[in-house]
Amino acid sequence: MKPLCVVFAVLSLIFVSANMYTQSSSGLSLEQIVYADDNHEKNFEKFLSNWEKEYVPKDVSHENDTVKAVYALYQMLFTPFDLGDKASFDGGADINSGYRNVIVPGSFGYYVTPSGTWDYKAHPWQAVSDFRPKLDLGHKARILYLTAKYDTMLNKFLGGESTEFGTPNIMSPARAKGQSAERETFVKKYLPIVHGHWGAYWHIATMPSMTFVFNPTFDKVEVKFRVVYGGRIYHYEKKDGKWQQVKDKYIEDWVE
Numbered sequence: 215m216k217p218l219c220v221v222f223a224v225l226s227l228i229f230v231s232a233n234m235y236t237q238s239s240s241g242l243s244l245e246q247i248v249y250a251d252d253n254h255e256k257n258f259e260k261f262l263s264n265w266e267k268e269y270v271p272k273d274v275s276h277e278n279d280t281v282k283a284v285y286a287l288y289q290m291l292f293t294p295f296d297l298g299d300k301a302s303f304d305g306g307a308d309i310n311s312g313y314r315n316v317i318v319p320g321s322f323g324y325y326v327t328p329s330g331t332w333d334y335k336a337h338p339w340q341a342v343s344d345f346r347p348k349l350d351l352g353h354k355a356r357i358l359y360l361t362a363k364y365d366t367m368l369n370k371f372l373g374g375e376s377t378e379f380g381t382p383n384i385m386s387p388a389r390a391k392g393q394s395a396e397r398e399t400f401v402k403k404y405l406p407i408v409h410g411h412w413g414a415y416w417h418i419a420t421m422p423s424m425t426f427v428f429n430p431t432f433d434k435v436e437v438k439f440r441v442v443y444g445g446r447i448y449h450y451e452k453k454d455g456k457w458q459q460v461k462d463k464y465i466e467d468w469v470e
Contacts (some may be wrong), residue, residue, distance in 0.1 A: 217424045248371070297310065301439075308423065327428075329434075376394065387470075405418075424437055435451075443469060446467055
């Protein structure tokens with residue numbers, strides 16, 4: 215009887231080990247996943263691999279024209295491995311250099327204004343939820359869609375320890391410190407995350423982040439790009455069904 219018990223115990227351990235990364239149902243925190251044993255890097259890589267498998271691009275062929283417009287524009291402008299024309303003079307164009315993992319926001323926000331430009335009046339922020347665009351970023355890129363669950367897992371793992379903004383001088387952004395700094399170093403081996411400029415928060419989605427400001431007919435748009443702590447604002451018009459940059463429109467740099 216004892217041999218059977220031993221065999222059953224071994225099989226149970228194998229089963230648990232094989233299924234410990236079933237992230238949608240396990241309820242494990244990222245800390246529990248990564249530090250389950252001494253193979254921290256292997257565990258994190260498995261976490262990313264399962265994340266990729268869990269969420270695939272969404273078919274938007276039956277969605278309304280607004281959703282299709284947001285998807286199409288995002289797919290055209292999201293170039294994480296070519297940020298040269300989207301970063302501000304403040305830098306950050308190489309933030310994604312050397313990475314293969316790309317995190318796409320799980321919800322994408324936009325505005326609609328009378329002119330298709332931001333006029334500093336109150337306009338409702340609208341969002342496309344369950345945002346999962348199909349992206350062609352090269353065969354080596356791994357696309358990860360940032361659902362609320364994964365956003366929470368990463369933020370809890372990274373924590374909120376940071377220096378105060380303006381330390382040691384007024385131009386200094388806040389930096390992660392303590393355990394948050396250690397975990398930032400670990401996560402950045404795989405993901406090009408950015409610590410928040412003002413402290414105690416993270417930009418998890420891969421740069422460039424974007425905000426769209428459409429006109430009511432969705433044939434003009436102002437796009438605010440973010441790369442690290444700054445970016446640029448471009449204007450586009452749709453002609454013959456294709457978005458084209460308005461070349462004579464002023465391109466504005468901005469920084470936090």
